[in-house]
Amino acid sequence: MKNIxxxxxxxxxxxxNIVRTFAAGNRVRVAVVLTNKExxxxxxxxxNLGIPVLYFPNEVWDTQPVRILEAMAPYGVDxxxxxxxxxxxxxxxxxxxEGRMLNxxxxxxPAYCGKGMYGHKVHEAVVAAGEKQSGVTVxxxxxxIDSGEIVMQGIVxxxxxxxxxxxxxxxHEIEYEIYPRAIVKVLRGNDTTAGNAPAAVxxxxxxxxxxxxxxxxxxxxxxxxxxxxKQEAATPPVIPASTATVPPPMPTAxxxxxxxxxxxxxxAAVPLHAEETDKPASPFLAWSIVFLILFGxxxxxxxxxxxxxxxxxxxxxxxxxxxxxxSVCQGWLIASFCIGVLMATLxxxxxxxxxxx
Ligand code: GRF
Numbered sequence: 001m002k003n004i005x006x007x008x009x010x011x012x013x014x015x016x017n018i019v020r021t022f023a024a025g026n027r028v029r030v031a032v033v034l035t036n037k038e039x040x041x042x043x044x045x046x047x048n049l050g051i052p053v054l055y056f057p058n059e060v061w062d063t064q065p066v067r068i069l070e071a072m073a074p075y076g077v078d079x080x081x082x083x084x085x086x087x088x089x090x091x092x093x094x095x096x097x098e099g100r101m102l103n104x105x106x107x108x109x110p111a112y113c114g115k116g117m118y119g120h121k122v123h124e125a126v127v128a129a130g131e132k133q134s135g136v137t138v139x140x141x142x143x144x145i146d147s148g149e150i151v152m153q154g155i156v157x158x159x160x161x162x163x164x165x166x167x168x169x170x171x172h173e174i175e176y177e178i179y180p181r182a183i184v185k186v187l188r189g190n191d192t193t194a195g196n197a198p199a200a201v202x203x204x205x206x207x208x209x210x211x212x213x214x215x216x217x218x219x220x221x222x223x224x225x226x227x228x229x230k231q232e233a234a235t236p237p238v239i240p241a242s243t244a245t246v247p248p249p250m251p252t253a254x255x256x257x258x259x260x261x262x263x264x265x266x267x268a269a270v271p272l273h274a275e276e277t278d279k280p281a282s283p284f285l286a287w288s289i290v291f292l293i294l295f296g297x298x299x300x301x302x303x304x305x306x307x308x309x310x311x312x313x314x315x316x317x318x319x320x321x322x323x324x325x326x327s328v329c330q331g332w333l334i335a336s337f338c339i340g341v342l343m344a345t346l347x348x349x350x351x352x353x354x355x356x357x
Contacts, residue, residue: 002187003031005077007085010119012042014083014104014175019049021180025313025321028187031075034068036061036087058087065090079187082141083179086118091143101141102186104179106171108153109137113146123164123171132158134167136174138182152182181315295339303332 004022006015015033022028033046033053046053054071061068069092072080082089082103094101105113107122112134117125126134135155140148154174158167306329313322 001026002028002078003076004028004079004081004183005072005075006030006033006042006081006083007089008033008035008042008083009037009040009086010042010084012040012045012084013172014179015042016045016049017176018081018083018180018183019046019051022183023049024309027321028183031077032072034071036085042084061087062090065092068093069096078190079183080141081179081183084119088145089141094141094143097141099140100186100190102138102151102182103141103146103148104175104182105137105139105146106134106168106175107137108133108135108155109139109146109150113137115145117146120164120168123167127158127162127164127167134158134171136171136178138179140186151186152178154178295343297336299332299336299339303329303336306332 004018006018008015012033015030019030022030030051033042033051035042035053035055036058038055038057043053043055056068056071077097078100080093080097080101082101085103089101105122106119107113107117107126112122112125123134133155135153137146137150138152139146139150142148154177156167156170156174306325310322310325310329313325
């Protein structure tokens, strides 16, 4: 698990998006948020999400950066992410997180950046200049403002009637899309850089589940294969319950009407009246349709949900999570197929059971 610390001073919509994006996986999490504004919107957002927030006034940020580093120490921070942090980060902090601190700027750096170019001012300047394009830049933080290596950029087109407010809205949408991607890119890059990966980070990537394990996962049943010492070592860490994605339980079939005993008492031997033997088929057809509608599509819908989830996790670079979601999806598809077949063949038993009743 990689730990992120977010520095934020404002509304905190990027911070919230980052928390929510990574909460869906099990590789990255926001461990703590630090702010320099006592009433910043980000504080309430994080409280709602259960993320600890540490507040330090500007004076501490400017003159006692070591206190900031000490406050972060218990969280084992792998990456610092600036999301609307309106204060220059002092050199001791930048140096402690060299190559591990990102910022997002709402323009296409090198355009509209540097001192005094932040937030809404950027959008006002871009619109006033009649630009046809603007965008977002995620870059490494160095001691010079907005000048570190560019990690990722996203572009937006400006129609002639663009306003600073409408541009800001578009920019935010792009930010929500690319900031999590940039974070994954940097974390992965740091992992493969010899000597740069923090010692606390578990190095192995989870291995692919075997077909048997995939089945077990898909059907939500325990799988306990015989283990050798080697297999034991290769087993990926247990996913904490809070982040684990557990497929919903298989729908259980509704109980069939109780069948009559095979050796029925005398009453069964009594010849039936004509109208009793002549039962219409339509009620049984109705049973089948109800079964099909109730149980057939449920696994298919679950499979669809996991398929969408796979796509999203792939999009944000959480490949382990995507692989897991993909195998769960595969399991539910198989279940859907099997239930479809069962439904077709259940028609006969239901007819028999219903005719006995
Ligand atoms: C974002 O537009 C970001 O580019 C800039 O500050 C803004 C923060 O917005 N650095 P929010 O607080 O995340 O909503």
